[in-house]
Amino acid sequence: MDINVQFKKGALELCILVLIHERDRYGYELAQSVSEYIEVAEGALYPLLRRLVNEGHCTTYLQESTEGPPRKYYQLTSEGESHMKKLIMEWKHFVKNVSALIEKGSQS
Amino acid sequence: MNKNEFLSTLSANLSILPPEERDELMNDYETHFAFGLQNGKTETEIVQELGDPQELAREAIGERRFPQGPVYWFASNPNQEQPQQPAPAVPAASPRSIFATVMVCIGLFFVDIVAISFLATLCCFGLSFILVAASGILSPVLVLLDYMMHGAFFPAKGFASIAFLGVGILFAMLSSYVIKGLLVISRKFFDWNMSAIKGGNTK
Structure with missing residues (x-):
């Protein structure tokens, strides 16, 4: 279970970047969207988002909504987009290699 | 929750x-x-x-x-530069230089001049407890000696010696605590000195 948590943490950043790239989203919405695919402690999102903002991968803006509190939207910067692309490449490469390894290992 | x-x-x-x-x-x-x-x-x-x-x-x-x-496992492409970051600098207990150790010893010397004299005072205090206890417990014997030497027995001296015997027993019990306390203090003081010289962690 523990190792699984580590996997998810590693993947979370990538998932968030892709989701924000798709369109600007606010924190709660991100939590919901991620949870649709992977089961993750939603609270881990906010520290991660803060880091993405600090590193210049995202910017935020507030938007009032008719219902509920104002929403803090996250928007991907161009730097964030290239970071995302790099991560996606690395991810695919990594998954491919690990799958190949598993394949080879389970055949013999 | x-x-x-x-x-x-x-x-x-x-x-x-x-x-x-x-x-x-x-x-x-x-x-x-x-x-x-x-x-x-x-x-x-x-x-x-x-x-x-x-x-x-x-x-x-x-x-x-x-x-x-x-x-870490994101950066799996060997062609790419590994975005390695140095391990968080853990403040390791690095061995001190000889110079620093000498300086610490000099500093400790001056601290200890005061501290050891203070400890010695405390030890004398402990010793006085033991002496009071010993003389109190021995007082009936002394009265006996007094009687043998002078051939005259004063009841007042006898009663006084009994009272002193009680005081002596009391002090004997107290002095065991005092000595234990003194030993603990001295041990701690010694340990503190050693850890200061070795450059042990100060919490």
Whole structure:
């Protein structure tokens, strides 16, 4: 279970970047969207988002909504987009290699 | 756990962050609760989805300390430069230079001039307890000697010696505590000296 948590943490950043790239989203919405695919402690999102903002991968803006509190939207910067692309490449490469390894290992 | 418990645990565990940063994070979580409640979830459900506040706080602090660099196994492409970051500098107990050790010894010498004389005073105090105890307990014997030498027995002396015997026994009991205490103090003082010379951690 523990190792699984580590996997998810590693993947979370990538998932968030892709989701924000798709369109600007606010924190709660991100939590919901991620949870649709992977089961993750939603609270881990906010520290991660803060880091993405600090590193210049995202910017935020507030938007009032008719219902509920104002929403803090996250928007991907161009730097964030290239970071995302790099991560996606690395991810695919990594998954491919690990799958190949598993394949080879389970055949013999 | 309900919302307030979650938030207060989180806030307490985030106390080492700068206040504005902590407030911002806390605000994020409070907003999360607001949205969740609005979507018809209960506080307990939201808390469950969010995860363990202590763990989250640890993560938040960790994210902040080592800002750049994705998780290690992302950088799997050997052609690419590994975004390696140096391991967090753990303040290791590095061995001190000889010069520093000598200086510490000199400093300790002056501290000890005062401290040892103080300890010696305490030891004399302890010794006086023992002497009082011994002389008190021996007082009936002394009265006996007095009688044998002078051939005259004064009842007052006899009663006084009994009283002194009691005082002596009392002091004998007290002095055992005093000696134990003194031993503990001396041992601690000695240990402190040794750790100061070796450059042990000061907590």
